[in-house]
Amino acid sequence: MSFFKNIFICGLLWLAVISTSFAAHQGSIQGIVQSANDHLPLAGASVFLVETSQGVATDAFGKYQLDHLKAGQYTLRFSYIGYQTQQVNVTVKDNESVRLTTLLTSSNLMLSEIMVSTPKTVGSEELNPLGNVDILLRPTQSSQDILRIVPGLFIAQHAGGGKAEQIFLRGFDIDHGTDIHLSVDGMPVNMVSHAHGQGYADLHFVIPETVERVDFQKGMYNADKGNFATAGFVAFQTKDALEQSSILLEAGQFDTYRVVGMLDLLSEKQKKENRQSAYLAAEYMGSAGYFESSQNFSRLNLMAKYHHYLSDNKMLTVQASTFSSQWDASGQIPQRAVDQGLISRWGAIDDTEGGETSRTQISVKLKQMMDNGAIWDNQVYLIDYNFELYSNFTFFLNDPVNGDQIRQKENRSIFGYQTNYHLESDFGGTKLFSHLGAGIRRDNVRNNELSRTLGRRTTLSTVSLGNVQETNVFAFINETLQLTPRLKANVGVRVDHFDFEYIDALSSNYQRQNQAQTIVSPKLSLSYTLNPAVELFAKSGYGFHSNDARVVVAQQTTQTLPSALGADVGVNLKPFANMYLSVAGWWLDLEQEFVYVGDEGIVEPSGETRRLGVDFALRYQITPWLYADANVSWTHARSTQAPEGENLIPLAPSFTSIGGLTFKTKAGWNGSLRYRWMDDRAANEDNSVIAQGYFLLDASLNYTHKRFEVSFSAQNLLDQAWDEAQFDTESRLQNEANPVSEIHFTPGTPFFAKVGVKLFF
Numbered sequence: 001m002s003f004f005k006n007i008f009i010c011g012l013l014w015l016a017v018i019s020t021s022f023a024a025h026q027g028s029i030q031g032i033v034q035s036a037n038d039h040l041p042l043a044g045a046s047v048f049l050v051e052t053s054q055g056v057a058t059d060a061f062g063k064y065q066l067d068h069l070k071a072g073q074y075t076l077r078f079s080y081i082g083y084q085t086q087q088v089n090v091t092v093k094d095n096e097s098v099r100l101t102t103l104l105t106s107s108n109l110m111l112s113e114i115m116v117s118t119p120k121t122v123g124s125e126e127l128n129p130l131g132n133v134d135i136l137l138r139p140t141q142s143s144q145d146i147l148r149i150v151p152g153l154f155i156a157q158h159a160g161g162g163k164a165e166q167i168f169l170r171g172f173d174i175d176h177g178t179d180i181h182l183s184v185d186g187m188p189v190n191m192v193s194h195a196h197g198q199g200y201a202d203l204h205f206v207i208p209e210t211v212e213r214v215d216f217q218k219g220m221y222n223a224d225k226g227n228f229a230t231a232g233f234v235a236f237q238t239k240d241a242l243e244q245s246s247i248l249l250e251a252g253q254f255d256t257y258r259v260v261g262m263l264d265l266l267s268e269k270q271k272k273e274n275r276q277s278a279y280l281a282a283e284y285m286g287s288a289g290y291f292e293s294s295q296n297f298s299r300l301n302l303m304a305k306y307h308h309y310l311s312d313n314k315m316l317t318v319q320a321s322t323f324s325s326q327w328d329a330s331g332q333i334p335q336r337a338v339d340q341g342l343i344s345r346w347g348a349i350d351d352t353e354g355g356e357t358s359r360t361q362i363s364v365k366l367k368q369m370m371d372n373g374a375i376w377d378n379q380v381y382l383i384d385y386n387f388e389l390y391s392n393f394t395f396f397l398n399d400p401v402n403g404d405q406i407r408q409k410e411n412r413s414i415f416g417y418q419t420n421y422h423l424e425s426d427f428g429g430t431k432l433f434s435h436l437g438a439g440i441r442r443d444n445v446r447n448n449e450l451s452r453t454l455g456r457r458t459t460l461s462t463v464s465l466g467n468v469q470e471t472n473v474f475a476f477i478n479e480t481l482q483l484t485p486r487l488k489a490n491v492g493v494r495v496d497h498f499d500f501e502y503i504d505a506l507s508s509n510y511q512r513q514n515q516a517q518t519i520v521s522p523k524l525s526l527s528y529t530l531n532p533a534v535e536l537f538a539k540s541g542y543g544f545h546s547n548d549a550r551v552v553v554a555q556q557t558t559q560t561l562p563s564a565l566g567a568d569v570g571v572n573l574k575p576f577a578n579m580y581l582s583v584a585g586w587w588l589d590l591e592q593e594f595v596y597v598g599d600e601g602i603v604e605p606s607g608e609t610r611r612l613g614v615d616f617a618l619r620y621q622i623t624p625w626l627y628a629d630a631n632v633s634w635t636h637a638r639s640t641q642a643p644e645g646e647n648l649i650p651l652a653p654s655f656t657s658i659g660g661l662t663f664k665t666k667a668g669w670n671g672s673l674r675y676r677w678m679d680d681r682a683a684n685e686d687n688s689v690i691a692q693g694y695f696l697l698d699a700s701l702n703y704t705h706k707r708f709e710v711s712f713s714a715q716n717l718l719d720q721a722w723d724e725a726q727f728d729t730e731s732r733l734q735n736e737a738n739p740v741s742e743i744h745f746t747p748g749t750p751f752f753a754k755v756g757v758k759l760f761f
Helices: 002-024 129-137 143-149 268-274 335-339 549-555
Strands: 026-035 046-049 054-057 063-070 072-079 086-092 097-104 154-156 166-169 181-184 211-218 232-238 246-252 256-264 276-287 297-311 314-329 353-369 375-391 406-427 430-454 458-482 487-504 512-531 534-544 563-573 579-590 594-597 602-605 609-623 626-639 655-664 669-678 694-704 708-715 723-731 740-747 752-760
Touching: 026 046, 026 072, 026 086, 046 063, 054 063, 063 072, 072 097, 086 097, 129 143, 129 211, 129 579, 129 609, 129 626, 143 154, 143 211, 256 752, 268 276, 335 740, 406 458, 458 549, 487 549, 512 549
Parallel strands: 026 097, 181 232
Antiparallel strands: 026 063, 046 054, 046 072, 072 086, 154 166, 211 232, 246 256, 246 752, 256 276, 276 297, 297 314, 314 353, 353 375, 375 406, 406 430, 430 458, 458 487, 487 512, 512 534, 534 563, 563 579, 579 609, 594 602, 609 626, 626 655, 655 669, 669 694, 694 708, 708 752, 723 740
16 A cells, blocks of 8 residues: 555656646747737737647737747748738747737738637627728718628618618517617617607717717527617717818708818827827717708717726726707608699608707727736716607597697617626636626706697697606626537526606606516527638527516506517538638517507517518728628518418518628728619518618719828619608598508608718817
């Protein structure tokens, strides 16, 4: 026994000596990757060690570390979307750590740099590669246009350009945001219990030129996204710094004009030495519109942003913005009025529609690296919002004398706080990435109103009036485990608690109507990297359909937050170095879809629904300067409780596609030719009324010089007569004896051209 004991002790000593010797002959590489333009860190940049095929991504501070390296010569390859790939030779010595600072220079996009599976790192979000590619290539006329980056997402404007656009995605007529979670720099865009409808999301407060990144994900598979994320989320990130100041002047048909100023407030020396940036951005836009009655549209945007690295491991971001807009509108018109020659396509039944809105917000965010390597960020924001809208959807259906014009109005303040904690640790010999978060959002809505009006001047009666207070407290945990070098699992759990309160100002007795509910939403995703060119994935998640406080207190049922369950299965692949493909099949079940019809002040339940479909996305770099892209989506959306043939979901898109060609030359020329196509779709449950589809072509051409840029763009090149927004509505014209239910529409933009000149300084 003593013999085996001695052998065992000697073996332990030998292992200790060997392990000590092994550790003593290891080195490491530590570094930071920055943009050569502004010296700001590049989070999520790829760092690849050629000799060992070891890859990592930079964290939120642009930092990375490669450990357990034998002494010798190594080649590091640095890449980031939209930047020139750089290789650096490094000599690693025993017991030493090499420290590098790498500056990447911006360049034309090369799809060969896009990977199907990106390395994960602490505090750096896994951005959708399609969003990164498209924001660099696609021309954008407005912040709402950027939403079209999401494959399969379509928008429609139907109120003079000032109202939030109608959104369609994955078999949802999302209205103005009911089923898609939108945010800008961590601040919410969707408005709960809004006067015009649940989730109303007006993105017009975003100046398109300030947007740097757009991340998106379809489905409810992200634990850090809760309310409104049934169909997915879109997160806008604005620039932290400007490369240079500029002023843009644009003018187009229909008395359209736009001025955008971007002013860098700090010198290059201040930015580099003090590691801070600050800029102002302003936008003013006006247009008469293409209708017979002038739309008198105007919009003013002002924004300021300050970004400062307080130390190597701490950064502060403060931003504020204000926005206001006014407009008149011709509204939706009935098809029969055009067919009978009563009005033209560009006419109106009631041209006194329109409205005004404003939004002012401030946000403070502090992000820091802790001693254990974790990254902790905290954000607080305040939003003040006002809205007033006049509409007339049914003309003289309810009031044959004065007409059916309505006013929807509210004043709102929002307070929010959220915290995120990211940590990388070892779990059973493999890497575990933890993301924990919590927060609160409180909306205080004053004088949420629906009234009958005449000509925007006279209030005939008040249908509903009250105050809404809604609070959402949430917490989540998201764990990503690298099970094998190829297999990665993500498990998340989110808990949301909602407090709904409504005070009816028209009730003879003062009463606070309250309702509360807590819901737990688990998530599970798997991804398998078959080889560097193929990644398989499966995602699943449990969530809920958003709900309006007025619906909740009126229903008083257990279905306060109707459950939702869905899954995606697909593949990301690169058949060639310069081609990226993504294909996914999906399904989504909803327990119930309560809808508060703000135009009538009533609640409409739609019952259980099922949606399933296929999404296809292609990005192809044909030459170093020519790119092609295409998105195709097919959806089957049905109510599961209605009889066959009467179970269609009105206005749910069935077949859509968007794509085009883009070119960018080293000589400064760039432009695009793009198409949008939507198939015919049912406008009611039995498909007896059809919303007509359309095919449109848009084009742009620009020349960029180091001192200036000249631009030209044209929408609807073929001058198609198309209907942008369509609804099956029952209405009555002034002298009609009986009401008629048929398609009511807003005509889409005719051929529209504009030119622009931008000066850099």
